[in-house]
Amino acid sequence: xxxxxxxxxxxxxxxxxxxxxxxxxxxxxxxxxxxxxxxxxxxxxxxxxxxxxxxxxxxxxxxxxxxxxxxxxxxxxxxxxxxxxxxxxxxxxxxxxxxxxxxxxxxxxxxxxxxxxxxxxxxxxxxxxxxxxxxxxxxxxxxxxxxxxxxxxxxxxxxxxxxxxxxxxxxxxxxxxxxxxxxxxxxxxxxxxxxxxxxxxxxxxxxxxxxxxxxxxxxxxxxxxxxxxxxxxxxxxxxxxxxxxxxxxxxxxxxxxxxxxxxxxxxxxxxxxxxxxxxxxxxxxxxxxxxxxxxxxxxxxxxxxxxxxxxxxxxxxxxxxxxxxxxxxxxxxxxxxxxxxxxxxxxxxxx
Amino acid sequence: xxxxxxxxxxxxxxxxxxxxxxxxxxxxxxxxxxxxxxxxxxxxxxxxxxxxxxxxxxxxxxxxxxxxxxxxxxxxxxxxxxxxxxxxxxxxxxxxxxxxxxxxxxxxxxxxxxxxxxxxxxxxxxxxxxxxxxxxxxxxxxxxxxxxxxxxxxxxxxxxxxxxxxxxxxxxxxxxxxxxxxxxxxxxxxxxxxxxxxxxxxxxxxxxxxxxxxxxxxxxxxxxxxxxxxxxxxxxxxxxxxxxxxxxxxxxxxxxxxxxxxxxxxxxxxxxxxxxxxxxxxxxxxxxxxxxxxxxxxxxxxxxxxxxxxxxxxxxxxxxxxxxxxxxx
Numbered sequence: 001x002x003x004x005x006x007x008x009x010x011x012x013x014x015x016x017x018x019x020x021x022x023x024x025x026x027x028x029x030x031x032x033x034x035x036x037x038x039x040x041x042x043x044x045x046x047x048x049x050x051x052x053x054x055x056x057x058x059x060x061x062x063x064x065x066x067x068x069x070x071x072x073x074x075x076x077x078x079x080x081x082x083x084x085x086x087x088x089x090x091x092x093x094x095x096x097x098x099x100x101x102x103x104x105x106x107x108x109x110x111x112x113x114x115x116x117x118x119x120x121x122x123x124x125x126x127x128x129x130x131x132x133x134x135x136x137x138x139x140x141x142x143x144x145x146x147x148x149x150x151x152x153x154x155x156x157x158x159x160x161x162x163x164x165x166x167x168x169x170x171x172x173x174x175x176x177x178x179x180x181x182x183x184x185x186x187x188x189x190x191x192x193x194x195x196x197x198x199x200x201x202x203x204x205x206x207x208x209x210x211x212x213x214x215x216x217x218x219x220x221x222x223x224x225x226x227x228x229x230x231x232x233x234x235x236x237x238x239x240x241x242x243x244x245x246x247x248x249x250x251x252x253x254x255x256x257x258x259x260x261x262x263x264x265x266x267x268x269x270x271x272x273x274x275x276x277x278x279x280x281x282x283x284x285x286x287x288x289x290x291x292x293x294x295x296x297x298x299x300x301x302x303x304x305x306x307x308x309x310x311x312x313x314x315x316x317x318x319x320x321x322x323x324x325x326x327x328x329x330x331x332x333x334x335x336x337x338x339x340x341x342x343x344x345x346x347x348x349x350x351x
Numbered sequence: 352x353x354x355x356x357x358x359x360x361x362x363x364x365x366x367x368x369x370x371x372x373x374x375x376x377x378x379x380x381x382x383x384x385x386x387x388x389x390x391x392x393x394x395x396x397x398x399x400x401x402x403x404x405x406x407x408x409x410x411x412x413x414x415x416x417x418x419x420x421x422x423x424x425x426x427x428x429x430x431x432x433x434x435x436x437x438x439x440x441x442x443x444x445x446x447x448x449x450x451x452x453x454x455x456x457x458x459x460x461x462x463x464x465x466x467x468x469x470x471x472x473x474x475x476x477x478x479x480x481x482x483x484x485x486x487x488x489x490x491x492x493x494x495x496x497x498x499x500x501x502x503x504x505x506x507x508x509x510x511x512x513x514x515x516x517x518x519x520x521x522x523x524x525x526x527x528x529x530x531x532x533x534x535x536x537x538x539x540x541x542x543x544x545x546x547x548x549x550x551x552x553x554x555x556x557x558x559x560x561x562x563x564x565x566x567x568x569x570x571x572x573x574x575x576x577x578x579x580x581x582x583x584x585x586x587x588x589x590x591x592x593x594x595x596x597x598x599x600x601x602x603x604x605x606x607x608x609x610x611x612x613x614x615x616x617x618x619x620x621x622x623x624x625x626x627x628x629x630x631x632x633x634x635x636x637x638x639x640x641x642x643x644x645x646x647x648x649x650x651x652x653x654x655x656x657x658x659x660x661x662x663x664x665x666x667x668x669x670x671x672x673x674x675x676x677x678x679x680x
Contacts, residue, residue: 091633093635096636098425099635199425201635202423208523208524
């Protein structure tokens with residue numbers, strides 16, 4: 001037992017260090033909180049997090065609010081607002097009925113608009129290779145296995161395609177981006193809808209699962225012949241090529257602001273919970289990018305912070321949509337009709 | 352054992368009055384409370400897990416354990432644990448198989464073979480390996496290890512041993528094989544440092560006696576050190592195995608996922624822990640959340656069975672070889 005003394009000494013040092021750390025963090029938190037009157041905390045979607053980060057300065061200037069957001073993923077955001085550990089949650093996929101019940105009086109408000117890019121890594125083919133929905137569904141179902149498949153050739157008659165094997169990369173965690181993609185595949189392929197359906201995670205028949213957009217990008221970047229998906233800003237940031245997608249009117253469109261905005265104007269009738277689906281818009285939107293999506297903020301209908309939350313959200317869906325916040329991140333201002341719905345819902349928040 | 356010591360020492364200890372008795376009382380209370388707290392905690396965890404899995408338990412019963420399915424899409428829901436159980440067994444046993452000779456080799460090197468100036472730094476490095484967070488090892492697995500194994504190791508193994516179904520055509524990087532190597536790296540330092548301590552504990556008289564009888568160094572290691580440390584090494588392996596079974600984050604990052612059972616190590620797969628880590632946050636239905644907790648329950652039972660089995664094996668081998676357990680502790 002001669003070591004007991006040193007053991008106690010070590011424990012004391014560790015405990016002191018821990019206390020010091022707590023004290024430092026505590027004072028830092030206190031100084032930050034006292035810097036502004038009100039702090040609004042949120043968590044969830046990583047897709048929308050760059051936009052929320054842009055808003056911090058704007059909402060600070062407008063109302064003096066301190067905005068704190070943790071990009072822990074849509075699933076985590078839903079869990080956080082269900083447990084009321086944050087003031088708002090953010091999710092790219094609309095809540096399911098089980099999630100709504102668990103959330104106990106939550107409101108869902110569309111507050112940003114973006115798109116999913118289908119990225120690939122095949123050095124011998126050019127960026128913006130042509131792709132259509134049924135072919136993409138066949139690839140994700142494992143029926144198309146190589147890059148020089150006749151279906152891909154038919155869409156790209158002038159490109160010489162290699163015989164490289166296709167590796168599908170998908171998300172292994174629950175993801176709003178997966179919801180957006182599978183929603184699209186269900187719209188363009190009856191076989192996909194019947195066998196796999198639309199959800200934040202599905203029973204993938206082929207491919208390699210990776211955690212988070214960064215995981216998928218990692219697999220795509222390191223695997224020749226890989227095809228994966230992520231939000232547009234992410235694909236651009238990682239310098240990955242992506243497909244030009246054929247829409248219902250037969251045009252090949254890219255996930256730029258024009259294509260996303262055109263898609264957004266297609267569904268003007270949100271359901272009772274404000275969920276909107278704007279994938280694969282009909283023919284009368286010739287420039288629409290077919291894999292676009294709204295992303296949602298989830299707030300409790302009754303909360304002590306109602307007045308502040310209302311102010312913040314009104315600001316986010318109006319001034320927060322301005323080009324200075326959204327353009328560089330490939331987000332698009334939400335259209336008027338959706339704004340009306342959003343404002344109506346925000347007005348329901350009370351204390 | 353402690354009671355034996357106490358009984359043996361009691362007559363020699365002089366009567367020192369109240370203060371010692373008070374100290375003994377405190378010791379007994381503190382130690383007893385710690386042991387009780389652990390027991391209560393484990394009990395609460397088990398109760399909570401069973402409670403959380405209740406929905407899935409009542410819907411699927413024991414059929415859940417043997418079904419290969421995981422479809423979380425509302426309206427298409429169907430869940431089963433077989434493929435994850437298979438993946439957990441394959442990855443953890445294989446990792447143990449790879450780590451055991453390596454770890455014992457490292458421990459022998461550090462205690463018997465390494466030049467003195469090398470011992471301390473290498474020991475420190477091995478122990479540092481244990482301190483690397485699993486998420487960092489997982490990240491390294493995605494970016495460096497996975498592609499390296501895919502491009503260099505997997506094709507070689509396939510061309511030489513391809514007739515064994517385990518070594519199929521190369522995959523995409525994330526694979527069961529990558530997960531096994533990552534787990535091996537994670538349990539290696541645990542087993543190596545415990546084995547090193549055990550080898551250091553072998554009495555010098557025994558080792559020198561063996562060498563004086565003219566044995567080679569290997570014969571001494573095999574005849575004296577291994578039997579002496581056998582029980583302890585087995586315990587270290589159980590500890591490492593427990594880590595391999597339960598590791599979730601690093602495995603989620605490198606194993607690739609998939610709901611199927613196949614023997615190709617270079618394909619993707621999934622384990623109980625990895626599935627829970629990947630899917631619990633934001634589970635879209637109550638049934639899915641409950642089924643994930645059911646996976647957790649299976650993981651608990653699985654590790655309990657493995658631990659009990661391992662303890663039984665250790666005890667049996669100790670009895671067979673006439674070694675008194677804990678004789679030197």
